[in-house]
Amino acid sequence: MDRMDQDRVDRKLDSLWAAYREACPETEPSAHFMPQLWQRIETKRSALASSWFRLWAEVWLVATVTLAIVMGAILIPRFQSNPPAYQASYVDVLAAADSANDSVLPPSGESE
């Protein structure tokens, strides 16, 4: 196709765009357009609010679990490294106390 044909087709296309622009009817919004739009806005707003709430709940849950793990990791080894206050059993302690009492009792001959 030569240059003249190209220009002719070009011009035809331009006039077709212009005719199309003119031929397109104006789109009138229906009476429901605005109420439906606001309904969609409200629906999304409440969905966003509940998703924020869910996000916050998840954040708090994760933070709580993390804190519990960290506290456990710090405190458990500390308890394990300190010796407990009472290493002996109750019976051992009683026996030890009893033997101590025996040692302080006066000899039987002296008491009479």
Place this chain on the structure above:
Amino acid sequence: MLIEFELIEKARSGDDGAFNLVVKAYRKRILGTIARLIGRPEDVEDVGQEVFLRLYYSLDQLRAAEVFEPWLYRLTVNAAYDYLRRQKRRKESRMSDLSEQQVMMADASAGGKQQTEEVRRTKVREMVQSLLDKVSEEDRILLLLKEVEGLSLKELEQIYKVNENALKVRLFRARQRVLKAFEAGEV
């Protein structure tokens, strides 16, 4: 601009009344653009509401009221793309649209002058839509915005976020593809 910058600023700061006025000022124009972009009149309002819904929740990201219109067009183009991706332009419904148009044309041909004018308009619309169906969605939307909506290169730059030269190349290629389809249809 169809409205004052001040109204956009008010809407941006969360004034629902101002937002309502912004929608009322632009809805007709946006619905017209959507009608041409998606080519399915029954879904125009739904896509239009989606555009304004996105506008409502993204208005706080708008840099300045001066770039409001390109911003709104960008939202419109994105919503149209999303719709077209969802629909994938079902062939069977287009065929029924076409037969409806043919019936209208046949009816009109028997009528008076007004009907003849309507037939001509329908024919033009049908011709351009079938021409645009032969190119990609990207070409279709770009050409409609430039040639039919009459957007300037500067406005298109803001919508597509590309520089003028890249845009010119894209427009040239899109136009060449449509010209090719146009010539093929003419022969």
